[in-house]
Amino acid sequence: MKTILAATNYTDLAENAVAWAAGVARLNNYKLILLNDFTISVHVENARLSATHVEEMIEANRLLLESKALLLADEYGIETVARATFSFIDNAIKEVVNEYQPEMIVMGMEEKSLEQELLGNTTTSIIKKLRTPVLAVPAHVKFNVPKKVLFACDVLNGVSEEILAQVKDVALVTKAEIEVLLINQTVEELQEAGADAAALNRIDDGLEGIDYYYKNVKSDSIIDGIANEIKKMGADLLIMVPEQHGFWGSMVHRSKTRIMASGLSIPLFSIPV
Structure with a gap:
């Protein structure tokens, strides 16, 4: 079992x-x-x-x-x-x-603080160190079957079949709709930027059979773009892949997943590469 x-x-x-x-x-x-x-x-x-x-x-x-x-x-x-x-x-x-x-590992996530943004905590440490998916749950969010899931991914650098299979499993079990979030680039712009067509097709193939769609948002900050889309969509679960460095890299090299996790109003499902 x-x-x-x-x-x-x-x-x-x-x-x-x-x-x-x-x-x-x-x-x-x-x-x-x-x-x-x-x-x-x-x-x-x-x-x-x-x-x-x-x-x-x-x-x-x-x-x-x-x-x-x-x-x-x-x-x-x-x-x-x-x-x-x-x-x-x-x-x-x-x-x-x-x-x-x-x-997966399920752990509580403390409220956002400067200390957590800089240093993280036990939950964000586990996200960083282990190769096991982690569901980080804010204290005030009681269990409810997710129906709207936001999947923020790095399409330009590709998404593996294994990760897509886990996203699909979430949707099949919960019967949720999946929004695939693109920050600052549409599918067409990604193609013009040289994104591998096979990588784009892999998402469609990997999520075939579930209710999903793409959404593009323009934002100077990846974190702000995701946070705003959570509100607009009414998402009740966020899925991220923390080690897609091309997407999540920052000037001070702080983990976007860790910062998001410590300030979310919904659970974060972190899937390791």
């Missing part, structure tokens, strides 16, 4: 992401892997508790996670697995990804 991974630290942000993961698991008949990486607070460390006491805390956390996994299985009618670790969250996620090879 295919799997989906959700990481939680029991905050409202993380629990909302878990609800999304459970909803996606139910839609796709995935097994949900629920991960919590236990950390000891500074106050506990300063208290210099015994090793036995620390082990008891870790065991209590494991039981809490298993209980939550069982509740999710009952509520959503899905199969769940609880994985409690005592490590660093990035390492824990990598370990679980290597073991289960999930179809």
Whole structure:
């Protein structure tokens, strides 16, 4: 059975992401892997508790996670697995990804801040480092099956069949319409600029059988162009491919995907190249 991974630290942000993961698991008949990486607070460390006491805390956390996994299985009618670790969250996620090879990782996304734009956070770090698709969910967005999906892609440099297959899968499962967004260049302009005709045809072939269309917007900023189109379209999911460097490169080399993720009003589905 295919799997989906959700990481939680029991905050409202993380629990909302878990609800999304459970909803996606139910839609796709995935097994949900629920991960919590236990950390000891500074106050506990300063208290210099015994090793036995620390082990008891870790065991209590494991039981809490298993209980939550069982509740999710009952509520959503899905199969769940609880994985409690005592490590660093990035390492824990990598370990679980290597073991289960999930179809995607679902994590909460903090609100936009200057610190996140410059440094990112755990979610944006996972987007950058792992070769697994990541669904980043803002805290205030409750689970709902997406019906309007904005796919911002670099047509000039081509889109792989594998990426198009994942976009198509999203549309087939959710019965959503897909808008393929072109920033500052129409299909005709792309062809004049030397875009490979096969690359353009590949999009049409890859998305055949679903409801999709192209949209061109003119904007001095890729980020602003995407953000404005989200509002105009009424999109409820954004799909991006973070490592298409020709498209997302910037003067200060900051990731467009990371900046978008930390300031979105809708979930971002990031598909690695």
